[in-house]
Amino acid sequence: MTSFKFWHGRMVTSMMMEGRRTFGFLLTIVVTFAIAPLIAILGYTFLKDGQFDISQINRMLEAERVWRTLGNSILLGVLVIVGTTIIAFPMALIRTKTSLYRYDWLDIILTIPFMTPPYIGSMGWILFMQHNGFLQQLFPSSAWLAETFFSLFGMVMIMSLHLFPFLYLMLKNTLLRMNGSFLDAALIFGRSPWRNWTKIVLPLVVSSYVLGSLLIFIKTLAEFGTPATFGSRIGFQVFTTEIHTYLSRWPVDISMATSLSLFLLSVCLVIWYIQNLIGRKHTYGVLSGKTPAMREVRDKWTIKLGSWMFMGAVLLLSIGIPYFSIVVTSLQKVRGNGLQAGNFSFASYQEVFTGGSAGLSAFLNSVMFSVITAVVTAIIGLCIALYIKKGETKKQQLLDFFSLMPTIVPGIVFVVGLIMFWNAPWLPATIYNTKTMVVVTYCVLFLPYSVQYTKSSLSQIDSSIFQSAAIFGRSKWEVYRQIIIPLLMQGILAGMMMTFIISMRELVAGLLILPPSVETGATFIYSQFEQGNVGVGMAVAVITVVMTVIFMFLLEWLKKRGGHENA
């Protein structure tokens, strides 16, 4: 830990210098924590007794199972793109082109599905749809639905309902930015609405759609929760579950897990590369100086009704059903008695809140890890963002790329790499099997969020501020402390909240690296399904989600307040 103190002490000083030392220093941090694990995977896969060796990779490539996994993962990715499109595209249109554009609170509600830990959502769906599940108890005639649901279709549906907010927000923002001048011009030059659409709107939307859907693809590949719960039930294995299987099921095969991780990493990098190519070719300057003005929209009643119905259906499926199951399960006394009057009590919650219960301490561990992660990533993220600025030099771009790597690299790959790295025999000391390891892992996984948030609020600061500060003879450090950091505070806080929310629900990292006697909320819930009391697990889930939603509203409030102050 002492080296930590030293490093961070230096970091603050070096911020003033912005020179080679800053770069070297920030790079060291990022490389040690984010890149070394990936190198460790490479090493473990390709080195045997110090010799280069490809037998591991060959062994993997020869296994028929691996190709089936690859096929499954890609199929799932493509289908989830289709699924999210079906939900997100109409939703984006409704929220920009109809009278529903007014209701900004809908956006907060629409991000709840993404904030819900995916394994909890899928467990909710399973409990709802299974034979003799809640749906059949409510509507006995719906038994045939179960058969259809427990298939790839159901899995795609659950994952699409979880991931659509991403695509929706991207599409909505593109549509919003375009509302103004482009369409005005088109209207003035008098083409038919249909032609306006096909020739102007669609081409402009396509680039952001492709980017968004590739992101969805990567997110689907990296997803663990739903495949682990729903996928294992229908026998649909993907990369993440296979890696987890090789690492945690008997017979254990660690080298297979690292080879597979490498494979998954390569697939994601290829997709990321394609995304970059497309991004460079097809980005149009839709951001002109003019702020898009919203016209008053009057809909026909059919459109209005249709929009509300679509919105209602999506909310019912993405929030209503899973949360219904979760809450009901947490309240049931005897689960075998189903939905019956008198079968409900707060016993599970009481059990959670009894002093020193396993559930409560797991939950508090999560809170502690998440708070520390949020603070640490905020500080490192701030330094990196201040260094990168607009990413004009090669060094800045390199650091930018490295710090954003974790968004491209699936979490499980990082976790495997961190385990390999911190168990390396040549390390003089290791943080493996300590709580520090958990925090380090979370920081690596979630650093991009804080970098992104800080960068975006940095980009809103006009360079004239720096110039005037320079004219009035302030030192660099003063400029940072008195002007820039206060201005960035909103962004930093928003990034911290986001990091906190996401750390709270992290599952796979916890499953693989937690030290003995330590559980997080997520692993506790998961293990209640494996061994313990499902009702108590669901009670912890409800508590976690309630807290997350409160944080989301806080986040929104913070953004709004920030907007007023800046204006």
Add this chain to the structure above:
Amino acid sequence: MKKRGLKLFTTAGILLTLALAGCGNKEVEKTEKVSAQPKEEQILTVYSAGPDGLAANIQQAFEEKTGIKVEMFQGTTGKILSRLEAEKNNPVADIVVLASVASMDGLKETSQLQSYQDAKQAEKINSDWSNAEGYYYGYSASALGIAYNTKNTQEVPTDWSDLAKEQWQNKINIPDPSLSGSAVDFLYGYALAEKNAWKTMEIWKNNGLQVNGANKEALDAVITGDKNATIAGVDYMAYKAKADGEPVEIMYPRSGTVVSPRAVGILKDAKHIEAAKEYIDFLLSDEGQKLVTEAYLLPGNKEIPVKNRAALDEIPQLSVNWKGAEADQLEILTKFNDMFR
């Protein structure tokens, strides 16, 4: 101006240090304590494959009795084995408890265990479940049976082959043997003892047998009525659910079933050997064995009476030899996986 800058920088530095070191320091202190004064406060690290409640009760009773602090990692047998494998370079665990004697024997064969021959009361522990040289002791066991939902089951099955009948179509499941040590034990025992075992499994498969996660997940499907019966359900979980009022019952097929012992042993790389020995003594003591029976498990010591469950001699058993079984188990597991995946 420089002074103010320095002051700020110091404050920021302190804050950072606090934030980063907050969690780490605790660990450091702890390990320092152990090495500095090993006699006064000892920490024993136990990797234990369930059951959740029992492991926690044993931990509490042991801590109270000996004053030795226990760090417990709980997981399925598979998870624990993989953790041991991943940590080979810097092992931390002292004691390992597995829900499968075959895997335990595998650990012994690859010399990852050390012998503790003079454990107290060792002679009273079931010798079929333990190693004669004291490498591991079968301190408890669960019997595997058919756990069925009493509300949805019209005709109670009497034997394994009953579940191949049409009335059970799509209503049966089995815990995933790659997660559940006891399910592997069942497959192994059943496949060796029954000539038609694989044929019956084939019929089960055609009858819609679902491979359903860990033990509790499989049983949960029966509790909530998704399935009607679990093959190779661990009995103690069924007894526990029944005691909680859930509509579940367990039956032992008349042609015989497998009793799956849980074994405890000291790892070769253990750093706290004396504390580890005390832990084993405690598990084998009457007090420890009574805790075992309270979790509805079969005690390793036959003299201790069972509680609210069938005793060992009331359960029809297939004869199984666990020693050196690991390789065969692996083969059977692979065959099973190929069949169901």
